[in-house]
Amino acid sequence: MSRLPRSTAEAQGLSDAALDSFVGALNDGQPEIQTVMLMRHGHVVLEEEWAPYRLTDRHLLFSVSKSFTSTAVGLAIDAGLLTIDDPVISFFTADELPETISDNLAAMKVRHLLTMTTGHSQDTVEALSRDRRMVKMFLGLEVQHEPGTVFVYNSGATYMLSAIVQRVTGERLLDYLRPRLFEPLGATEATWQVSKEDITVGGWGLSINTESLACFGQLLLQHGEWDGKQLVPAEWYEAATSKQVPNDQEANPDWHQGYGFQFWRGRHNTYRGDGAFGQFCLVFPEYDAVLIVTSATTDMQAILNTVWDYLLPALEGKDVPPVARPEKLELPAPSGSAPAAGDGQTYRITADNAAGLAAVRIDPDGTATFGIRDMGDDGGTHDLVCAAGDWQERSAPGTMPGAADDASLETGIRVVTSAYADGDALVATIRWVETPFVAVLTCRVADGAMTVDAKLNVSFGPTEFTVVSEPMSHS
Secondary structure, eight states, X not given: OOOSOBOOTGGGTOOHHHHHHHHHHHHHSSSEEEEEEEEETTEEEEEEEOXXXXXXXXXXXXXXXXXXXXXXXXXXXXXXXXXXXXXXXXXXXXXXXOSSOOHHHHHOBHHHHHTTOSSOSSOOHHHHHTOSOHHHHHHHSOOOSXXXXXXXXXXXXXXXXXXXXXXXXXXXXXXXXXXXXXXXXXXXXXXXXXXXXXXXOOSSOEEEOHHHHHHHHHHHHTTTEETTEESSOHHHHHHHXXXXXXXXXXSSGGGSSOBOSSOEEETXXXXXXXXXXXXXXXXXXXXXXXXXXXXXXXXXHHHHHHIIIIIHHHHHTOOOOOOOOOSSOBOOOOOOBOOOOOOOOEEEOOSOOTTOEEEEEEOTTSOEEEEEEOSXXXXXXXXXXXXXXXXXXXXXXXXXXXXXXXXXXSSOEEEEEEEEEETTEEEEEEEETTSSOEEEEEEEEXXXXXXEEEEESSOSSOSEEEEEOOXXXXX
C-alpha cells in the first residue's frame, strides 16, 4: 500500500525526458541498479524496479542502518535517558570493562561513537565479529588515539550505540524504534539482525523496502516532522546531518565532505545514509528532493557521479544529456541450452567457502539442488533448486554469501534461481533479491567428484573460489 503521494514529474518542476535520461544512464552504467525512487516536494515522481527486484521487497541496507541508529540515540537523548557527552564506559558493568581502563577509553564519549572518532586506528567490527561478547571485546581493544582527534569509519562504534540504547531503554533497538519511527512511517516490514549477545547490530543489518526508506528520507527533509507530528527532534537531525568532524583522508570525493552523527556529508550540499554495495538514501535540501537507490556494485562513487551528471541538472532546471531509456527494466536470467542429465548423486562439500555450499546434486532431468549452510551454530542447511528457463522464485532463511556471520535474521528472504549448460558444465545463478548478492556456480563432475567454480558479484570476502566435493556419497 502506497504511503507517499504520487505526482507527475512535470507537476513538481521536473522534466520527464530528463528523468528518462537519468534512468537510462543508471541502466547503462556498470553498477547493477535494482530499485530507484525519487521524491520531489513530498511526492514520488520516479519509481523503478529492475526485474526480478521489486520496490515492495525488503532490502538489506548495510550501513544505511547507522542513520536509523543515530535516530534512536537522538530519541533517547530527547527522553532524558542519556547525553551526548556521557562516557561510554558509564553504561557497562565491571565484568564488561577491562581490568585497566586507559585514559583514552575513559575519555571516549557517546559523541565519539556517533562521529566515528573513537580513537581506534581501524574499524573494530572485524575483531568484534570473532567474539560472542562484542561489547566486552570493543571495550577491551586498544584505543590508540585521543577520542575526537582522528576520524576512522568504525561499524563497531555503531554497535556500541545500539548496546547503549538497549541499556538505557530496556529494549532492543528495533523494538525501541518500532512505535517511535517505523510504525508512524508505515515501515512495519522492518527486520534487523541481532548479535549472538542479543543486541541489534546497529551499524548494519536493517532491511526495509524502498518506499519505507523514501519515507525516512522525507522525514529527514522535513526535520523530523511526519503527518503533523514531530517524531524526532528537529535539532537532532540538524546536528546529525551537519558536518561534525572532518574526514579529509577518505579517498572518494563524496566521502571526504565531512561526517555528522552517522550521516555522510556529500557534494552539492547533500547528505546521506549509504551502505555497502550501493545502497543510498540521498537528501537534497536545496532542491526539496530525496533519492533512494538499491544496487549491487563495488563502485559506489559511480552511482553518485551519475546522480551529479544527470539528476542534479534536472533538479536545477538545466539540460540533461540525452540517454535512451529501455522499454523494460530487467536483469534477465542467463540464457543457454538446458543442462544435461545428472547422475542424481549428492556430492558433499566440507570445506568452508564464501557461498556456504555444503552439497550439490544434479538430477537426471538436469535440475540442480544446492545445499546451503545456514547462518548460526546449529549446523543446518537449506536447499536451493536451480532449473533451466526464466527466473524461478524460491525462499531461503536469512542466509546469503559474503555476509557477516555474527548475526541472524528472524525471517527468510526471497531468492530467484536459473540454470543453463555451458558445454559439459551446469551453470547456476542464484540471486538473493532482498540483498545485493548474486552467485554464479559452474559445476562439473569428473573422476567421481564435483568441482564448483563460484563467482560472487560482491562480497566482504573472496568473490571467486573453487571447491571440490568429498568422495561421492550415495545418499
